[in-house]
Amino acid sequence: xxxxxxxxxxxxxxxxxxxxxxxxxxxxxxxxxxxxxxxxxxxxxxxxxxxxxxxxxxxxxxxxxxxxxxxxxxxxxxxxxxxxxxxxxxxxxxxxxxxxxxxxxxxxxxxxxxxxxxxxxxxxxxxxxxxxxxxxxxxxxxxxxxxxxxxxxxxxxxxxxxxxxxxxxxxxxxxxxxxxxxxxxxxxxxxxxxxxxxxxxxxxxxxxxxxxxxxxxxxxxxxxxxxxxxxxxxxxxxxxxxxxxxxxxxxxxxxxxxxxxxxxxxxxxxxxxxxxxxxxxxxxxxxxxxxxxxxxxxxxxxxxxxxxxxxxxxxxxxxxxxxxxxxxxxxxxxxxxxxxxxxxxxxxxxxxxxxxxxxxxxxxxxxxxxxxxxxxxxxxxxxxxxxxxxxxxxxxxxxxxxxxxxxxxxxxxxxxxxxxxxxxxxxxxxxxxxxxxxxxxxxxxxxxxxxxxxxxxxxxxxxxxxxxxxxxxxxxxxxxxxxxxxxxxx
Numbered sequence: 001x002x003x004x005x006x007x008x009x010x011x012x013x014x015x016x017x018x019x020x021x022x023x024x025x026x027x028x029x030x031x032x033x034x035x036x037x038x039x040x041x042x043x044x045x046x047x048x049x050x051x052x053x054x055x056x057x058x059x060x061x062x063x064x065x066x067x068x069x070x071x072x073x074x075x076x077x078x079x080x081x082x083x084x085x086x087x088x089x090x091x092x093x094x095x096x097x098x099x100x101x102x103x104x105x106x107x108x109x110x111x112x113x114x115x116x117x118x119x120x121x122x123x124x125x126x127x128x129x130x131x132x133x134x135x136x137x138x139x140x141x142x143x144x145x146x147x148x149x150x151x152x153x154x155x156x157x158x159x160x161x162x163x164x165x166x167x168x169x170x171x172x173x174x175x176x177x178x179x180x181x182x183x184x185x186x187x188x189x190x191x192x193x194x195x196x197x198x199x200x201x202x203x204x205x206x207x208x209x210x211x212x213x214x215x216x217x218x219x220x221x222x223x224x225x226x227x228x229x230x231x232x233x234x235x236x237x238x239x240x241x242x243x244x245x246x247x248x249x250x251x252x253x254x255x256x257x258x259x260x261x262x263x264x265x266x267x268x269x270x271x272x273x274x275x276x277x278x279x280x281x282x283x284x285x286x287x288x289x290x291x292x293x294x295x296x297x298x299x300x301x302x303x304x305x306x307x308x309x310x311x312x313x314x315x316x317x318x319x320x321x322x323x324x325x326x327x328x329x330x331x332x333x334x335x336x337x338x339x340x341x342x343x344x345x346x347x348x349x350x351x352x353x354x355x356x357x358x359x360x361x362x363x364x365x366x367x368x369x370x371x372x373x374x375x376x377x378x379x380x381x382x383x384x385x386x387x388x389x390x391x392x393x394x395x396x397x398x399x400x401x402x403x404x405x406x407x408x409x410x411x412x413x414x415x416x417x418x419x420x421x422x423x424x425x426x427x428x429x430x431x432x433x434x435x436x437x438x439x440x441x442x443x444x445x446x447x448x449x450x451x452x453x454x455x456x457x458x459x460x461x462x463x464x465x466x467x468x469x470x471x472x473x474x475x476x477x478x479x480x481x482x483x484x485x486x487x488x489x490x
Contacts, residue, residue, distance in 0.1 A: 003088050003091075005027075011189070012208070013205075014195075015202070019041070020043050025040070030097065030328035031328055041209060044217045051218070053206065054148040058145070058148055061204070062201055063204045074199060077198040079113060079117070079120070085190070090108060092186050093187050094320060095186070096183060097184055098283065098327040100321075101320055102325075107157075115163045115448050115464070119167035127143070129488065137479055141478075143475060144475075145172050145174045147224075147474075149176045150177050151176055151179065156389075158187045162191060165463065166205075172469055172472035175205070177208065179215050179218055189209075226248070229251070232255060251471050253454070253458075255457065256454065257386070259293075259294050260279070261408060262303060263404075266420035274442070274443030279393055280371070283328070284326075284390040287387070289416075290418050291392065291394065294407055295397060297398075307395070311354055314326050316368065329368070329369060335369055337389070338389065341392060349378070355369075355370035355372030356372060357369075370391075372393070374394045380410070385412070419442075420441075428441060438450075
């Protein structure tokens with residue numbers, strides 16, 4: 001790959017500018033454990049510049065006043081540029097955070113394109129003005145852009161997380177400051193280059209890598225109108241408390257500990273194959289993965305055997321190798337965290353059916369953990385209750401359907417879930433009883449025309465679908481006389 005990072009520039013308001021401080025971010029390969037790049041880190045002073053540029057662009061610039069068709073045209077150009085540079089996006093993400101290259105191509109770099117396709121489709125049909133008549137009056141109701149958005153994203157799926165926020169916010173007419181994670185600053189720079197090529201007006205978009213301090217400074221900046229955060233529940237709760245004191249709206253997409261209910265009539269082989277992606281994609285570092293596998297005692301041994309066989313078909317190793325399905329953890333800290341949970345599971349009495357602590361056989365470097373399968377896991381055990389964020393599954397047994405639903409709902413989280421059954425109607429009925437934002441039947445995803453998000457400690461609000469546009473609009477009602485007909489300006 002010929003792409004090179006910019007070592008001393010930040011993308012602020014559509015311009016590459018020198019940073020305000022000498023702070024640096026070293027990007028370390030999870031595979032080689034060596035520094036592969038060093039880039040400028042954004043400081044609070046850089047955040048000030050970005051907010052000033054965004055405020056000017058929103059308050060006085062053209063972007064919020066353009067027609068929806070004009071904004072769609074610019075976002076569509078971005079989409080086409082992202083498609084053209086898809087292989088670069090995939091390679092950069094694999095280098096910086098260890099996502100296996102095949103998954104980076106088919107998921108990390110491809111899914112943002114599908115997101116933008118869906119968002120553009122929604123935007124084309126989204127009414128920005130509605131006349132509402134009632135006995136008490138007649139109102140012209142407008143959807144108007146919210147303002148300047150702080151979009152704070154994690155390292156595990158950087159381009160997907162950004163696109164989920166950036167697409168609807170830009171189409172709604174907002175200006176956006178994207179705060180990328182330090183671990184994935186390189187893909188953030190690549191995105192900034194693509195935004196620059198797409199031709200957004202000055203000030204509309206900034207992309208700044210920073211750690212927690214400057215990130216919080218941005219979220220609480222007086223020039224910010226809206227915060228959208230994806231990350232840990234602890235960090236989200238903290239930001240929500242601070243934004244609440246400011247009466248600043250915030251959308252939160254947080255952690256998960258999702259359950260997959262395998263009913264007795266399910267095709268075990270098919271269900272387990274669906275868990276290849278549903279439980280292990282991105283090496284287990286996805287918040288919506290199904291990491292609690294619920295099965296009846298009658299079918300437990302069949303599921304344990306099938307999951308063990310599945311792991312035997314998932315090569316672990318060099319994330320640059322197209323055959324690799326499970327790569328390293330993003331950092332040594334994350335490796336140690338996941339390894340600690342594996343050790344904790346053994347201490348608490350869960351039976352180790354596959355894997356265990358330590359590096360996978362044959363690997364002497366890289367931040368790896370062994371893909372691990374526990375069975376005989378108590379529903380209240382640490383590994384059944386806390387988000388591990390690695391390739392670790394727990395098998396829990398239920399007595400009947402009601403017991404299965406009770407176990408599924410025995411969690412502080414409520415982000416995702418799955419039901420596997422030959423009887424789809426029965427599966428949908430059970431899915432309606434599971435307290436999560438999404439449930440997939442037999443591995444079927446909901447698509448990006450549907451709302452995505454969680455309940456309980458998994459978040460507030462929704463992204464994607466028409467519902468995902470609502471956080472980026474303000475509603476204004478204007479009382480108008482009988483016979484008035486609104487005619488938008490071109």
